Amino acid sequence: MVCMENTKRLCYDNKVILAPMVRINTLPMRLLALDYGADIVYTEELIDHRLIRCYRKVNETLQSVDFIDKSDATVVFRTCSREKHNVVLQIGTSDPERAAKAAQVVEQDVAGIDINMGCPKDFSLKGGMGAALLFNPDKACAILSAVVSAVKIPVTCKIRVLQDVDDTVALCKKLSATGVAAICVHGRTIKERPMHSNRNHFIKAISEALDIPVIANGGSKEIKVFEDIIKFKNLTGCSSVMIARSAEKNCSIFKQDGKLELFTVIRDYLRHAIDYDNVAPNTKYCIQNMLQNIQETERGRNFLESTSLQQICDLWDIGDYCRQKQKKMNCLRFEERDVVCN
Ligand code: FNR
Numbered sequence: 337m338v339c340m341e342n343t344k345r346l347c348y349d350n351k352v353i354l355a356p357m358v359r360i361n362t363l364p365m366r367l368l369a370l371d372y373g374a375d376i377v378y379t380e381e382l383i384d385h386r387l388i389r390c391y392r393k394v395n396e397t398l399q400s401v402d403f404i405d406k407s408d409a410t411v412v413f414r415t416c417s418r419e420k421h422n423v424v425l426q427i428g429t430s431d432p433e434r435a436a437k438a439a440q441v442v443e444q445d446v447a448g449i450d451i452n453m454g455c456p457k458d459f460s461l462k463g464g465m466g467a468a469l470l471f472n473p474d475k476a477c478a479i480l481s482a483v484v485s486a487v488k489i490p491v492t493c494k495i496r497v498l499q500d501v502d503d504t505v506a507l508c509k510k511l512s513a514t515g516v517a518a519i520c521v522h523g524r525t526i527k528e529r530p531m532h533s534n535r536n537h538f539i540k541a542i543s544e545a546l547d548i549p550v551i552a553n554g555g556s557k558e559i560k561v562f563e564d565i566i567k568f569k570n571l572t573g574c575s576s577v578m579i580a581r582s583a584e585k586n587c588s589i590f591k592q593d594g595k596l597e598l599f600t601v602i603r604d605y606l607r608h609a610i611d612y613d614n615v616a617p618n619t620k621y622c623i624q625n626m627l628q629n630i631q632e633t634e635r636g637r638n639f640l641e642s643t644s645l646q647q648i649c650d651l652w653d654i655g656d657y658c659r660q661k662q663k664k665m666n667c668l669r670f671e672e673r674d675v676v677c678n
Pocket residue numbers: 355356357358360379380381426452453454455494522553554555556557578579580581582584
């Protein structure tokens with residue numbers, strides 16, 4: 337197995353990884369996961385069409401790199417130097433050429449590219465993306481081969497298991513022959529939901545059959561503390577583990593010395609949201625997913641009524657940090673436009 341850790345090429349062996357999560361894995365959450373000890377952080381799935389429409393802009397005020405959709409000026413992907421060697425961008429695609437183009441758009445700013453081959457949502461399936469690719473292995477392999485040849489950074493794919501273990505192993509062997517650096521396996525079939533148990537024995541069989549790193553996923557129901565991550569790793573015989581829901585609820589699951597109290601996590605998250613000017617609706621959505629039923633409290637009810645980042649920060653006693661940072665950012669923006677700011 338070639339794993340060139342010393343040449344800065346991302347290595348997928350023996351890693352604990354933040355799984356891709358739509359709307360959750362924007363920059364603040366990825367930085368938070370890195371703070372707490374995650375080795376690799378995946379972005380949310382970004383659709384190839386949208387990435388291809390983006391242009392790259394260095395944001396001097398935030399010290400970030402932004403990929404902005406030309407058609408509506410929205411920031412599709414924001415990243416920064418802190419995560420450059422740890423971030424993997426996940427693409428939703430059904431076409432080799434488009435996938436390769438989309439990967440090239442972001443190649444210089446990320447450490448790896450992942451192709452989503454596990455999403456069971458109608459939107460993905462109807463477009464021939466996500467889990468639809470599990471049932472079209474030739475297309476899946478064509479996409480991976482095209483991306484592997486188009487970029488210099490490592491490429492991975494994230495799949496769900498098929499109904500039969502031998503079929504799943506055979507599929508993984510085909511996929512691995514394209515030159516991917518690792519395969520991530522969520523141990524549920526396309527029809528199975530979180531309440532169904534994860535097929536850890538499928539992941540173990542795949543891990544034994546392949547000579548590239550296999551990343552185990554799907555264990556969050558049993559992952560309450562860091563030691564459970566190690567148990568999941570041992571159960572599946574995998575070299576690495578990827579975590580979604582346990583991290584969505586409390587990202588400090590990555591801390592080897594124990595989880596932090598939730599409100600501390602929220603404050604740490606909010607500091608990154610302020611620093612990178614994360615939009616209020618996305619910030620609110622992420623905190624809502626952390627709070628779950630704590631939303632019934634008075635603070636929770638006030639939170640539900642909040643509409644700005646400042647209001648959210650005031651509720652968690654870091655309003656002053658938000659005010660000062662936003663003032664500084666506004667000054668920097670004015671300076672860029674040559675206006676004096678007191
Ligand atoms: C997901 N998942 C997911 N998977 C993926 O490949 N791309 C994505 O964008 C998303 N988005 C997403 C959003 C949210 C809110 C959740 C909870 C999940 C699936 C996720 O990465 C993972 O495969 C499953 O959640 C199983 O892992 P856990 O939760 O048991 O660790």
